[in-house]
Amino acid sequence: MEEILSQAKKIAEHAEVFQVSSIITPVNFEANRLKEIQAKQSTSSALRLIKGGRMGFAQANGFIEPKKLVEMAEETCRFGAEAKFRFPGPQAYRKTNVFDSKVENLTVESMVQSGERLIAAVIERSPFIVCEAAVTKGIITVDIANSAGCSASYSKSYFNIGLEGVLIENEDMLFVGDSRSSCHPITDHKSLAEDVIQQLDLAKKRASLPTKQMPVIFTPRGVASALISPLISAFNGKTVFYGASPLRDKLGIQVFDKNFSLYDDATLSYQVGSYPCDDEGVAGQRTPLVEHGVVSHFIYDLQTAALAKTHSTGNGDRRGGMPAPSPSSLVIYAGDADFNSMVKDIKEGLLVDILIGAEQGNILNGDFSGNVLLGFKIEKGEITGRVKDTMVAGNVYQLLRQIVAIGKDSRWVEGFLLTPSLYCTGLSVAAKAG
Amino acid sequence: MRNEIADVLKSRGADYIEIRIEENQASRLVYRGTRLEEVGRTSSLGGNVRALVKGGWGFVSFNNTHNLKDSVRLAIKAAELTGKEDFRLSPTEPVVDVVAVPEKGPPVSLASKKQLLDEYNDIILSTPEIRTSNIGYSDGQKKTIFASSEGTYIEQTRADINLRLTAIAAKNGEVQQVGLSIGSLGDFSAVQDLHGKVEDLSQRAVALLSATQAKGGEYTVVLDPVLAGVFAHEAFGHLSEADHVYENQKLREIMVLGRKFGDKHLDIVDGAAVPGLRGSYKYDDEGVPATKTYLIREGVLESRLHSRETAAKMGEKTTGNARAINYSFPPIVRMTNTYIEPKTLSFKDVISGIKEGIYARDWYGGTTSLEMFTFSAGEAYMIRKGKVEELLRPVVLSGNVFETLGNIDAVGNDLEMNQGGGCGKRGQTPLPVSNGSPHIRISRCLVGGG
Numbered sequence: 001m002e003e004i005l006s007q008a009k010k011i012a013e014h015a016e017v018f019q020v021s022s023i024i025t026p027v028n029f030e031a032n033r034l035k036e037i038q039a040k041q042s043t044s045s046a047l048r049l050i051k052g053g054r055m056g057f058a059q060a061n062g063f064i065e066p067k068k069l070v071e072m073a074e075e076t077c078r079f080g081a082e083a084k085f086r087f088p089g090p091q092a093y094r095k096t097n098v099f100d101s102k103v104e105n106l107t108v109e110s111m112v113q114s115g116e117r118l119i120a121a122v123i124e125r126s127p128f129i130v131c132e133a134a135v136t137k138g139i140i141t142v143d144i145a146n147s148a149g150c151s152a153s154y155s156k157s158y159f160n161i162g163l164e165g166v167l168i169e170n171e172d173m174l175f176v177g178d179s180r181s182s183c184h185p186i187t188d189h190k191s192l193a194e195d196v197i198q199q200l201d202l203a204k205k206r207a208s209l210p211t212k213q214m215p216v217i218f219t220p221r222g223v224a225s226a227l228i229s230p231l232i233s234a235f236n237g238k239t240v241f242y243g244a245s246p247l248r249d250k251l252g253i254q255v256f257d258k259n260f261s262l263y264d265d266a267t268l269s270y271q272v273g274s275y276p277c278d279d280e281g282v283a284g285q286r287t288p289l290v291e292h293g294v295v296s297h298f299i300y301d302l303q304t305a306a307l308a309k310t311h312s313t314g315n316g317d318r319r320g321g322m323p324a325p326s327p328s329s330l331v332i333y334a335g336d337a338d339f340n341s342m343v344k345d346i347k348e349g350l351l352v353d354i355l356i357g358a359e360q361g362n363i364l365n366g367d368f369s370g371n372v373l374l375g376f377k378i379e380k381g382e383i384t385g386r387v388k389d390t391m392v393a394g395n396v397y398q399l400l401r402q403i404v405a406i407g408k409d410s411r412w413v414e415g416f417l418l419t420p421s422l423y424c425t426g427l428s429v430a431a432k433a434g
Numbered sequence: 435m436r437n438e439i440a441d442v443l444k445s446r447g448a449d450y451i452e453i454r455i456e457e458n459q460a461s462r463l464v465y466r467g468t469r470l471e472e473v474g475r476t477s478s479l480g481g482n483v484r485a486l487v488k489g490g491w492g493f494v495s496f497n498n499t500h501n502l503k504d505s506v507r508l509a510i511k512a513a514e515l516t517g518k519e520d521f522r523l524s525p526t527e528p529v530v531d532v533v534a535v536p537e538k539g540p541p542v543s544l545a546s547k548k549q550l551l552d553e554y555n556d557i558i559l560s561t562p563e564i565r566t567s568n569i570g571y572s573d574g575q576k577k578t579i580f581a582s583s584e585g586t587y588i589e590q591t592r593a594d595i596n597l598r599l600t601a602i603a604a605k606n607g608e609v610q611q612v613g614l615s616i617g618s619l620g621d622f623s624a625v626q627d628l629h630g631k632v633e634d635l636s637q638r639a640v641a642l643l644s645a646t647q648a649k650g651g652e653y654t655v656v657l658d659p660v661l662a663g664v665f666a667h668e669a670f671g672h673l674s675e676a677d678h679v680y681e682n683q684k685l686r687e688i689m690v691l692g693r694k695f696g697d698k699h700l701d702i703v704d705g706a707a708v709p710g711l712r713g714s715y716k717y718d719d720e721g722v723p724a725t726k727t728y729l730i731r732e733g734v735l736e737s738r739l740h741s742r743e744t745a746a747k748m749g750e751k752t753t754g755n756a757r758a759i760n761y762s763f764p765p766i767v768r769m770t771n772t773y774i775e776p777k778t779l780s781f782k783d784v785i786s787g788i789k790e791g792i793y794a795r796d797w798y799g800g801t802t803s804l805e806m807f808t809f810s811a812g813e814a815y816m817i818r819k820g821k822v823e824e825l826l827r828p829v830v831l832s833g834n835v836f837e838t839l840g841n842i843d844a845v846g847n848d849l850e851m852n853q854g855g856g857c858g859k860r861g862q863t864p865l866p867v868s869n870g871s872p873h874i875r876i877s878r879c880l881v882g883g884g
Contacts, residue, residue, distance in 0.1 A: 031681030036491035037512035040762055042480070043497050061458075062497030064477055076473040077550050079463075109514065130682045166804075168684035171836045173805040211651050242467045242566040244602045244609055299464030321462065322472045360799035360830055361882075364602065364609040369830035369882035371808045388806075391832050391882035393650055399534035430650030432834075432880055 001145055004047055004066040009147050011074055014050040016087050016146035018279060018318065019043070024138040027111045032119050032131050034112055046318065049277040050074045055303075057322050084306035087146040093283050095352070096154075097269040100184045103137050103157035111135040114189055118163055121193035126200050129176075131165040137185070140277070150281040159185050160273045160415065163196060174203050174386070175354075175373055178221070181415030183270040184420060199353070199374060207377035207385030209431050215349035215404070216427040217342050217378070222352035223422055224413040227372065228330065230363040230396045231262070235289050237300035237315075237325045239310045244364050246397065250295045258402040259335055262290040262402040264299055264329035266314060272415045273329035280316035280323050287313045300323045332419040335406025342405050342423040344381040351376040351383060355392065369393035389432035399424040435499075435579070436587070442502045443583045447510045448485040450523060452582040454719070455481040455499055456761040460574035460772045463547060465555050467566040470548065476673065485509040486523065487871055490516025495762040515726040524745035524752045526722045530583035533716045535575065535591040538621040547571065550625070554632045558601045561636035563643065568640040571597045575620070578719075586721040593620025594712065594866050596854070599632060599756035603639040610642035612812060612828075613798070615854025617712045617866065638813060638825075645825040648814065650883035654791035655831060655876050657786055659850035661797050661811050662871030665831075666702055666774050667857070668800040668807040670695070670871070673835055674729045675702065675755075675767040675859075676744035686748070687694060689735065696733040696839040699777050701727055704739060706770035708752060711868040712853045713770035720765055722754040729772075730839075741767050766860060774871035776849040784844045784873045791817040797852070798828060808832045838876060846873035 001017050008015035021043040025208065028036045046059040047069050056077030060069050074230045115135045137159050162179030176199040178332030178366075181185050210348060218226060239245040256262075266284030268274050275284045280302050288296045300308065301316030301323045317326035343351070372390045376383045407421035439453050457479050482495040483505045492512030494505045524689040551569055558567040573595045582586045600613040612635045618624035638772070657665055679685045705726030706715045715724055720742050728736045740748070741756035744767055756765035785793065796812030814826040833841075849872045856864020 034490065034516050034518075036493060036764070037516050038493040038495070038688075038764070039496065039508055039512065040493075040495045042495070042762060057472065059474065059476045061476070061478035062480050062499075064479075068477075072475045072477065075544070076475060077472045077749065079470060079544060081469050081471050081473075108512070112515070128684075166682070166685075168682070168688070171688060171805075173803070175803055242602075243604060244566050244611075246607055246609055281467075320476065321464075321474055356803055356806065357799070357801045357810065357830055357832070360801070360808065360810035362610060362828055364611055367827075371803075371806050371832040371880075371882075373803050373806060389834055389880065391650060391808075391830070391880050393882040395831070428650050428881055428883065430652075430880060432652060432878075 001144060004045060004069060005145055005147065006020050007066050007070045008047060008049055011070065011365055012049040014147045016144070017047045018046040019143045020140060022109060022138060024136065025108065026134055026136040027108060027115055029115050029119060029131065029133040032123060034115070037108060039405070045069060048322065049073045049077055050083040051077040053082055054078070055083045059320060083303065085302040087148040088150045088281045090149045090151065091283065093152065094267070096116045096185050096274055096276040096284060098154065098156040098274050100157050100270065102185050103159050103271065104139055106137055106185050111137065114161060116156040118161065118189040118193055121189065122165060122196050122298040125197045126167060129165040129167045131163055133163040134160070136160045138343055144277070144281045145253045146281065152277045152281045154276050156275070157183050160187065161186050161192060163192065165196060167200070167259050175204070176200055179414065181272045181412070190316040191386060202376055202383060203331040203386040204211060205385035207387055209350060209377055209387050209390060209429050211430050213426050213428050215423070215425045217347050217349070217351045217421055217423045219351065219353045219421050220409070220413050220419045221354055223332065223419045224417050225355045226352060226358045226368050227396050228417060229359040230366045230368060232327055233363050234366065235298050237304045237308060240298045241304055246366060247295050253295055254293045255295050255397065256293040256400045258293040259406055260290055260400055260403055261333040262295055263288050263331045264313070264315065264327045265331050268329055271329050275328065278314045278316040279318045280312070283313040283314045284314045284328060299327060301325045327416070333411040334408050334420040337405035337407050337423065339407050339409050339421055342407065342421065346378045347380060350387065350392065350427065351378055352392065366396040368396065391430040393428045398426065438502060439581045442506045443581060445506045445510065448487050448513060450583055450645045451484040451506060451704070452484050452580065452720070453481065453502065454761055455579040458576045459572060459762070460572060461544065462572045465551060465569035468559060482761045483509040484764055485513040487513035488517030489519040489521030491764065492516065493764045503808055504579060512601065521744060523742040526742060526752055528834060529611055529717065529721055530587045533588070533590040535593050535620060538593065539623065539726065542622045554599055556634045557632045558599070560603070561640060563603050563605060563640045566602045568597055568600040568602070569598070580719065580721050582721060588717050588721050590715065590717060592715065595622060595625060597625045598854070599635065601636040602641040603643050605643045608643055610639055612639040612642065617853040619710065619712055620713060623829045641825055642827060645827050647827045648792060648881055648883040650827050650881060653877045653881050654788050655879040655881070656788070656791065656793045656817065657874050657876065658795040659848060659871050660852045661794050661809065661872060663773060663852045663869035664797040664855070665799045666871055667769060667772050667869045668802045668809050669833060669835055669838060670702055670729060671704060671769045671772045672802045673804050674738045675769070676738045676740045676748060677767040680744040680747045691735055691737065693735045694733055695730055695735055696842055698732045699845045700730055700733045700839065700842055701728065701775040702730040702772070703775060704769050704772045705866060708771045711771040711851060713867040718754040718756045718765065719758045720756040722752050722756065724754040724770070727753045738770065739767050739816060741765065754780055757865060759865050763862050766862065768859065768865055769857060769867050771851070772867065772869045773849065773851065774845065774874065776847050776872040777845040779844055779846050781846060781848065781873050783815055784846050784875050785822065786820040788817045788820055792826070792829060793817050794831060795824050805835055806832065807835065825831045832880045832882065838879065841877045841879065842874050843877050844875035
């Protein structure tokens with residue numbers, strides 16, 4: 001790392017090296033049985049240069065001669081974007097708990113056992129279900145050093161356990177599943193199994209909906225699959241800066257229901273989305289995006305923040321390329337509504353748990369449209385059965401402008417979103433006729 | 435390296451061992467609005483070992499290629515922990531071969547790539563009411579060494595180019611976008627001379643600002659070759675991947691060969707042996723030669739896509755469809771070039787006689803749960819009395835595999851292949867594939883809308 005940085009400094013005004021190494025161990029189950037055990041080791045080094053005021057970038061996965069990496073990055077400098085920011089200097093980061101050595105010490109045998117128990121618990125209630133499951137642990141180490149003197153290093157542990165089951169009857173396929181993530185090992189498979197079993201129970205009966213607009217409750221998983229992609233796009237400082245976010249001129253303006261608050265939070269202990277510093281060495285922080293319905297902030301990396309004449313929010317994220325703004329963990333504040341009381345309030349409506357294809361609409365505009373993979377009809381205050389062959393379409397901004405009720409049932413979904421159920425009105429439902 | 439690989443493949447304790455070593459060079463340019471935001475290069479060197487013991491797999495991937503022996507040992511140990519049954523992979527002839535990438539013209543400099551993309555970007559941004567643009571270009575060349583304990587040793591080199599252009603229009607708080615994706619097996623000319631198309635997509639993005647939203651419900655829809663290709667991929671291609679089926683008894687009963695899925699005019703093909711397309715190759719990532727497979731012939735399920743494992747478990751022939759996106763993943767059953775074969779009808783024949791329907795063109799995305807699938811059009815128009823009428827906001831279409839294929843009631847004569855797509859499955863995305871079709875008509879297709 002020092003070698004790359006010192007060689008880079010010889011030919012460029014500023015330089016930054018970002019290294020990640022990881023060891024990931026997925027244990028995979030197929031058709032209710034253990035199928036494959038993996039061990040994935042990887043290392044990568046990324047170099048960002050600023051030469052003649054322009055940015056160059058090169059990354060090497062695996063070994064590379066430092067000289068070669070510097071040459072590759074230098075070659076791109078000539079065409080690169082003008083760097084509008086400065087690399088951060090030396091700084092002290094707040095302690096953020098993202099590492100638990102228990103994950104490192106966990107044996108593969110115990111992971112096999114967790115997966116087997118999870119599957120057994122689901123099969124006990126539904127003998128014909130065919131499950132895929134994965135139990136994964138990982139240790140990631142990040143090192144960042146730049147020519148301004150910043151030197152950051154941290155390790156993160158993570159653990160994920162997930163199950164997807166399919167139950168086939170005649171030609172009907174029912175998909176159920178859920179997952180849990182943490183920086184701690186997850187030893188309790190029961191709550192996960194119970195969530196899956198509850199989906200199976202609710203889906204036992206079938207129901208059909210008419211084609212029209214109706215009230216809808218999004219479960220936390222429903223919020224993640226239908227509503228969150230357009231919001232992530234709209235609050236991305238880059239989308240805002242280039243004028244493609246519908247919220248670009250809405251700072252300080254009430255756009256959402258007054259009970260709706262949304263935060264980006266990189267500081268939550270032992271959450272897999274947390275970090276002491278982002279991928280540019282900027283401290284992770286908690287950023288309010290919506291406070292009581294008012295748009296209060298967008299998320300930024302260094303370059304986008306400099307272009308927009310604001311500060312990085314510690315959301316610089318790399319996925320094999322240059323940093324770009326990306327959320328850490330998103331938190332939608334819980335309300336005070338009991339889930340059952342929301343259901344009781346609806347004469348005819350839809351409970352959405354999973355949509356497929358929702359992110360294929362024009363998410364820039366907040367539009368989503370998807371097929372209800374797992375959803376239920378609500379009739380006279382009761383969940384009456386699973387709906388199928390049903391499309392829904394809506395606009396996130398219209399749905400969240402007036403929220404009827406916000407649940408007190410917050411939970412983590414896919415390791416990056418903490419959200420309650422949301423009860424909204426005016427969702428367009430299109431169902432197959434007869 | 436070859437000797438070292440041969441040496442460690444002699445390790446005992448596994449029913450089968452394979453080793454892959456991969457070197458990859460890639461470059462990337464990303465524009466947003468007037469800025470060339472990112473220019474970068476990536477170089478990768480890595481590999482993996484996969485071992486099979488009593489039907490259980492151990493898989494070890496690494497960047498450090500100097501410890502092959504340890505990696506083999508670890509993979510065998512993991513497989514031992516997993517395997518519990520007698521099992522043999524479907525047989526394949528051991529192959530020793532070197533496959534070089536076909537010459538596709540002189541190398542293109544970074545400056546020339548930038549020059550071309552600048553031209554496209556200027557066209558988009560000079561269109562009135564266009565707010566901004568996104569352009570992502572990437573190219574790469576990959577050299578893979580694959581060797582197995584059965585004596586196969588293959589070196590393959592492969593090139594890939596992908597370009598995605600998006601024009602974003604905005605007015606009164608409304609944002610609309612239109613995109614274009616192009617790809618090739620390393621042939622740069624595939625992304626050249628698109629100026630007319632870029633101008634067209636920019637104008638369409640602006641036109642969408644004043645277009646109306648389709649009302650949700652069931653429609654007769656006509657799909658253009660690009661969208662129909664995405665439909666073939668999502669609606670049937672994924673269900674043809676045997677790894678979804680092979681260990682699920684009920685699904686095997688449903689997907690029994692010989693089952694009727696559509697009318698006589700419906701033929702759906704997948705094959706990496708179809709030359710010159712983005713999903714083409716000579717050997718798959720298990721060293722099995724590529725084939726061309728009829729998934730559906732004359733409306734009837736004829737065969738499916740296999741790895742050596744799924745073929746063995748189902749007692750069917752291997753098809754050479756095991757692919758890994760890179761060395762950090764094991765190969766799984768994937769599509770290659772998937773298309774609906776052309777028949778005799780002209781576009782006019784296909785749309786005439788439709789009282790009210792939707793003409794959906796170009797793709798935005800698609801996904802499937804196997805039974806249910808959705809695919810979204812980049813562009814849509816109302817059809818009234820057999821004529822293409824006003825522009826609509828983009829629509830998302832949905833179907834059910836057991837009904838929708840049977841509702842295809844017209845197949846056109848104008849096959850086109852779309853090379854711009856990337857397919858995702860089990861975290862391995864975007865894998866280069868192509869898909870295509872002639873125009874097709876589907877009755878009673880579910881459309882989401884306002």
